[in-house]
Amino acid sequence: MENNFMIATQEVLENIYDFNEAEVRFHILDPLIRKLGYHNGNEVYLKLEEKLRYPYYYIGRKNPKKDLPIGFPDYRAGLKGARGSFIVEAKAANVDISVQDVEQAHSYAAHAEVGANYFVLSNGLETLVFQTLSGPNHAPIIHLKISELDDRFHELENVLNPINLARLCKVNYDLKLKLGDGLRSAVEIRSGEYQMAAWDYRIYVDGLDFTAQLKPNFSKLDEQLETLRRNFELRVGEGNLFRDADGRIKAFIKFTGATKNNEESMKLIGLDRMGFSTTEQFLSHDPDGPTVFESSNEYMIAKGTKIPPMFGAALPIDLDVNIDVYVKTRMYLEGNQIKGDYLALSAYSMQIPGTRQLRLEVDLSGTANLRLMV
Structure with missing residues (x-):
């Protein structure tokens, strides 16, 4: 009581x-x-x-x-x-x-x-x-x-x-191999951001590149990607770096969207959190020789699902969409931060009525900065 x-x-x-x-x-x-x-x-x-x-x-x-x-x-x-x-x-x-x-x-x-x-x-x-x-x-x-x-x-x-x-x-003794100089075998990520520096995309129909012909129909995408590049950043809410049972370094990161709608969209397709891994034994301190982390995921959004845009009301999509995402980051330790750059490649595939296959590939690149709780 x-x-x-x-x-x-x-x-x-x-x-x-x-x-x-x-x-x-x-x-x-x-x-x-x-x-x-x-x-x-x-x-x-x-x-x-x-x-x-x-x-x-x-x-x-x-x-x-x-x-x-x-x-x-x-x-x-x-x-x-x-x-x-x-x-x-x-x-x-x-x-x-x-x-x-x-x-x-x-x-x-x-x-x-x-x-x-x-x-x-x-x-x-x-x-x-x-x-x-x-x-x-x-x-x-x-x-x-x-x-x-x-x-x-x-x-x-x-x-x-x-x-x-x-x-x-309570005392827990960390007896595992350290992540890098000055770090234990596990550490929390308390915040961070991925800032976008450049973008590009390609449009394929039945495996053929139709970017030049169809790009005028994707003007809204150009506007949104440029708005993202100039005004927004993908924020890291929390996460952790640790060694798994096999001793490999892995990272799990939870993201928060640049806008409320953007965050809802990320949650809907499962991109509000991502897992990364590296084959390297320790985290690098060298900007010229960074540690490479990779992540790949596949998702599917069913026809009729309401997707919130960056701004405005959510609208249902007309087709089933398969999504493949690959992210590569090159990071190095500096004090209590991990810094570097990233390249995110995503592909959106859908079957157009009339048996035509449309594939949109979007490339985003920029800088990344994660602050650690050490």
Whole structure:
């Protein structure tokens, strides 16, 4: 059951400036930890004033009779039988949180007997969350004032509640071959674009080239392709690069259309997402020797299907259309981007009444740029 109770009640806000450390713990931190979902149960644990026997940097044999404990973190909470924990240190409201306080809390979190992923400091007026591995000199990842503690409580939940803590602290080791220098064996594509630089097309009837004779009848196609070249770009919504089970590098990319209608058309014929592959072992860093990716697909659009044009209302097509698409890209790594150029060849075949076969071949070429999440 979700905890929706308020921590910073009117009574707390009126009296907090006089809270000592025990009162900060009772009025602020105890309810905060309960609201995050920590109690003694089957999946989580909560420990109070846990005695730490030795400094976290202690090296050598320890003597329990001579070596004094380092201290007592106020709270330690975490997941039973899984990676993920944090400690919480309380201070009185009339004491500003100092650099020394951060260092002390970090020493508890980094202690060999604790190994907490995060540490929290609060004097009631301010609550700060730090990532342990970043060290004591790094800025907090969350900083909440008492007046915004409840309104922004979701920020604490996004990091520290049991479900999110388990997700954030889960470790998967990548043991596969890297994609290229500076990359793991898999990486997300967060955005990108394919910009069109040139276009051309050919018209065949029964296998014979009738481009010169029929081109005047395709003036609308000329206008739309030129509009695309001058004004639009094919945007990449998301994707990923990875090695498959055989160790080959593959890419899957989801596109978004240059216009709303264009995007609907792409989804209709299955061109809103494409898969690419390469035979090369690693991604190139050399613009003069790029990695070549290829993709090929076949589609069929049935007679009567409404195809949205780039602009205007969707209209049904009069014939069955078979579509073959081949895309070749030449890409290279530069920082967190993959850059290069592409050539897209598509063929649209249809049977004209009277047993004549019409085939329209369209060539598009331009530049490509993909931004990686590294």
